[in-house]
Amino acid sequence: MLSVLAAFVGELRAAGLPVSMTEHLDAAGALGVIDLGDRREVRDALAVTLVKNGDHLPVFDTAFDVFFSIRGFDVPLPDKAADRDELDGAAGDTTGPSVGDGGGASSLSAEELASLLFRALRDSDQSLLVRGARAAVNRYAGFEPGRPVGGTYYLYRTLRSLQLDRLEELLVAERDAPDDLSHRLASDDARARIELLKREVERAIREHLVEDRGTAALAKSVRKPLPEDVDVMHANRDELAQLERALRPLSRKLATRLARRRRRRRRGPVDLRHTVRRSLSTGGVPLDLRFKPPRPAKPEIIVIADVSGSVASFARFTLHLVHAISTQFSKVRSFVFVDGLDEVTEYFDGVDDPAQAVARINAEADVVAFDGHSDYGRALLSFHERFARDVSRRTTVLILGDGRNNYHQAHAEVVADLGRRARHVFWLNPEPVSYWNSGDSIIDQYAPYCERVVECRTLRQLEAFVGGLV
Amino acid sequence: MSSLDPRQELATRLGLASLPPVNFASAAEVRTRLGERDYLSDDAIASAVFLADRLAKPVLVEGPAGTGKTALAQAVANAIGSRLVRLQCYEGLDESKALYEWNYRKQLLRIQAGRPEGESAQSWNDLEEDIFSDQFLLTRPLLEAISATDPVVLLVDEVDRVELETEALLLEILSEYQVSIPELGTIRAKQIPLVFLTSNNTRELSEALKRRCLYLYIGYPDVSRERDIILARVPGISASLAEQIAEVVRSLRTLDLKKAPSVAETLDWARTLVILGREEIAMEDAAGTLHVVLKYQSDIERATRELFSRSANLA
Numbered sequence A: 001m002l003s004v005l006a007a008f009v010g011e012l013r014a015a016g017l018p019v020s021m022t023e024h025l026d027a028a029g030a031l032g033v034i035d036l037g038d039r040r041e042v043r044d045a046l047a048v049t050l051v052k053n054g055d056h057l058p059v060f061d062t063a064f065d066v067f068f069s070i071r072g073f074d075v076p077l078p079d080k081a082a083d084r085d086e087l088d089g090a091a092g093d094t095t096g097p098s099v100g101d102g103g104g105a106s107s108l109s110a111e112e113l114a115s116l117l118f119r120a121l122r123d124s125d126q127s128l129l130v131r132g133a134r135a136a137v138n139r140y141a142g143f144e145p146g147r148p149v150g151g152t153y154y155l156y157r158t159l160r161s162l163q164l165d166r167l168e169e170l171l172v173a174e175r176d177a178p179d180d181l182s183h184r185l186a187s188d189d190a191r192a193r194i195e196l197l198k199r200e201v202e203r204a205i206r207e208h209l210v211e212d213r214g215t216a217a218l219a220k221s222v223r224k225p226l227p228e229d230v231d232v233m234h235a236n237r238d239e240l241a242q243l244e245r246a247l248r249p250l251s252r253k254l255a256t257r258l259a260r261r262r263r264r265r266r267r268g269p270v271d272l273r274h275t276v277r278r279s280l281s282t283g284g285v286p287l288d289l290r291f292k293p294p295r296p297a298k299p300e301i302i303v304i305a306d307v308s309g310s311v312a313s314f315a316r317f318t319l320h321l322v323h324a325i326s327t328q329f330s331k332v333r334s335f336v337f338v339d340g341l342d343e344v345t346e347y348f349d350g351v352d353d354p355a356q357a358v359a360r361i362n363a364e365a366d367v368v369a370f371d372g373h374s375d376y377g378r379a380l381l382s383f384h385e386r387f388a389r390d391v392s393r394r395t396t397v398l399i400l401g402d403g404r405n406n407y408h409q410a411h412a413e414v415v416a417d418l419g420r421r422a423r424h425v426f427w428l429n430p431e432p433v434s435y436w437n438s439g440d441s442i443i444d445q446y447a448p449y450c451e452r453v454v455e456c457r458t459l460r461q462l463e464a465f466v467g468g469l470v
Numbered sequence B: 001m002s003s004l005d006p007r008q009e010l011a012t013r014l015g016l017a018s019l020p021p022v023n024f025a026s027a028a029e030v031r032t033r034l035g036e037r038d039y040l041s042d043d044a045i046a047s048a049v050f051l052a053d054r055l056a057k058p059v060l061v062e063g064p065a066g067t068g069k070t071a072l073a074q075a076v077a078n079a080i081g082s083r084l085v086r087l088q089c090y091e092g093l094d095e096s097k098a099l100y101e102w103n104y105r106k107q108l109l110r111i112q113a114g115r116p117e118g119e120s121a122q123s124w125n126d127l128e129e130d131i132f133s134d135q136f137l138l139t140r141p142l143l144e145a146i147s148a149t150d151p152v153v154l155l156v157d158e159v160d161r162v163e164l165e166t167e168a169l170l171l172e173i174l175s176e177y178q179v180s181i182p183e184l185g186t187i188r189a190k191q192i193p194l195v196f197l198t199s200n201n202t203r204e205l206s207e208a209l210k211r212r213c214l215y216l217y218i219g220y221p222d223v224s225r226e227r228d229i230i231l232a233r234v235p236g237i238s239a240s241l242a243e244q245i246a247e248v249v250r251s252l253r254t255l256d257l258k259k260a261p262s263v264a265e266t267l268d269w270a271r272t273l274v275i276l277g278r279e280e281i282a283m284e285d286a287a288g289t290l291h292v293v294l295k296y297q298s299d300i301e302r303a304t305r306e307l308f309s310r311s312a313n314l315a
Helices: A002-014 A021-033 A039-050 A054-067 A080-090 A110-122 A126-140 A152-162 A164-174 A180-213 A215-222 A237-264 A272-282 A309-324 A354-364 A376-390 A412-421 A443-449 A459-469 B006-014 B027-036 B043-055 B069-079 B104-114 B121-131 B141-147 B164-176 B207-211 B223-233 B239-254 B263-275 B283-293 B297-307
Strands: A300-306 A331-337 A341-343 A395-400 A424-429 A452-455 B059-062 B083-088 B100-102 B137-139 B152-157 B178-181 B185-188 B194-199 B214-217
Touching (some): A002 A021, A002 A039, A002 A054, A002 A215, A021 A039, A039 A054, A039 B043, A039 B214, A054 A180, A054 A215, A110 A126, A110 A164, A126 A152, A126 A180, A152 A180, A164 A180, A180 B239, A180 B283, A180 B297, A237 A354, A300 A309, A309 A331, A309 A395, A309 A459, A331 A376, A424 A459, A443 A452, A452 A459, B006 B043, B027 B069, B043 B194, B069 B083, B069 B152, B069 B194, B104 B121, B141 B152, B141 B164, B164 B178, B164 B194, B223 B263
Parallel strands (some): A300 A331, A395 A424, B059 B194, B083 B152, B152 B194
Antiparallel strands (some): A331 A341
């Protein structure tokens, strides 16, 4: 058991969770006092000792499923026989889809399986649901042994065959919903139940994969990065939604931290007048120095963001984060472009939640002037013409984009001029450094005129950079 | 597996005469006993409390506001019949408010009272020893929890409100169950207190603090647990209304609101509806009572639009 634990801790560390030696010891201690036969209890004990951040729990759960998959445990499944009886009753003369035999369940017809899942969901019958999910996976996933995949493909195949939409409709229809409110409640309820099914299916697939390829190999392929480490440019839809959720607490924390830092630096330069007056009481010896209150230099921020397809989500996150801490700056102005440029500052005025404003940008900003392909040269030129006089020595200019210019003209001289006018010009590039200047990326033509070109692929990097601006 | 019982080890370190008995025999027992006190826990909560007791480690409880973090500590104290010692954290909390303070007024009085009897060096030494003794010490919650002889549950509430530096005050207590006072020496715990820390996650707590604690995340409960909580906490409510409230609240939480309704607010809403004598939630009630669950006007408008307007589901 201890060696399994050590391997498990290793996996958590590989997934990015900071597990210390003490925590490892605590986990070992916890395993010593609980009932090792109870999977749920083992999971809770490990979660309580090893995970110290609520956002990390999903990653932990995935790893736990892989490492402590039911097959890995030498514990018989609870009351398998009873379940089998139940299934037999439900599905005629078929044998239940027990864990070991993948073939048994395939004799369940599609309708029988659907009705079984339906009943499991309707009655919130957990064990029936687990059986149903396994049967569904056996039937639809079409496993190809030895294929080094993470299971998303199988998940997709299984879920598609299950026709979840129909199942959801059935569940909604089951509850009588005379008015709009109860209809809405019913459909939310159905959706939540379907979500449960999805999770079970995913788990069943993982069990299969563990059996097929072993724990270590699978752990590597299903390893999910922590939300703050997800590569923004290559995030899929689920991950983006997750990032979206992670962003709000992140920006709130950043704002608190910066505000605190500002308050704590309470000493300005020595206030001579006040010090001399205080010194009168000590015979003219300035024992007690007085300081002027600090006058924090609040920078002015101008964000110029490429919002064309590939980097749009990155731009959204950055705008969100910068505006979330806008109290730390004297002024924030935002511009977005594709091949035309538009100012979007006003969208953020009087809105409490930057996310709303960001949503409006997508819908309303007028950023396409010509063909809808990024044209950095044209956009920067247009910025320079219209707004260059607003850039002063107090201004920090942030340019966001991958520098992929679709072979248009670069107009790097514009950035050079901005660099002369502004206090800082930073370029945030959401691509990994190794991709810079490949293909149509011309980041190197701009780089000499920027103070820094920063690789900013993940929320963590973004947060660190934005935090450093103040 | 591990030859040394963590409780035993701690008891030896603290120099306790006998090993204090564990409060709970299993996670299941935690669940039932908390349930008797009308605190409905789930597996994760019960496990965390059980392990905290069994391993003699503090628990850091994190989660959205109003999900029962503070109530958990209260319920545990209640269930094991201990006194609850509570330290409410706030920005600017310092040693003299959290740990101990010298009662300097009393010390001054003592010095002045002792003055007439000649001022030899000997008497000054006596006096100095005297004024830094127990009777001039004002105990604050942390020291009180440590020095108590009866069983206590220590609750450090909203620990994320103190500054990062102040967190360090807690570290000695959390890992060693002792407090060092320069003038007096080290005061060790006379029993093993159960320690709960709560945090609303407004900032990242230091690694040092997290490392010393078990970690429990309490999120929003699922519908059936929330329904049970309503039934347990709101007298006179019908099962169907409780169920409906729980479902409406779940739907509200899926909306993108500024402040999702907490369990505490759900309970307030349930009480309101009971007082109004409602058997089920009707559209008209919603507009009138939604402000009990939702605290922003924009949230209320949004919820009304999405859930409680006639045309919402036709679109």
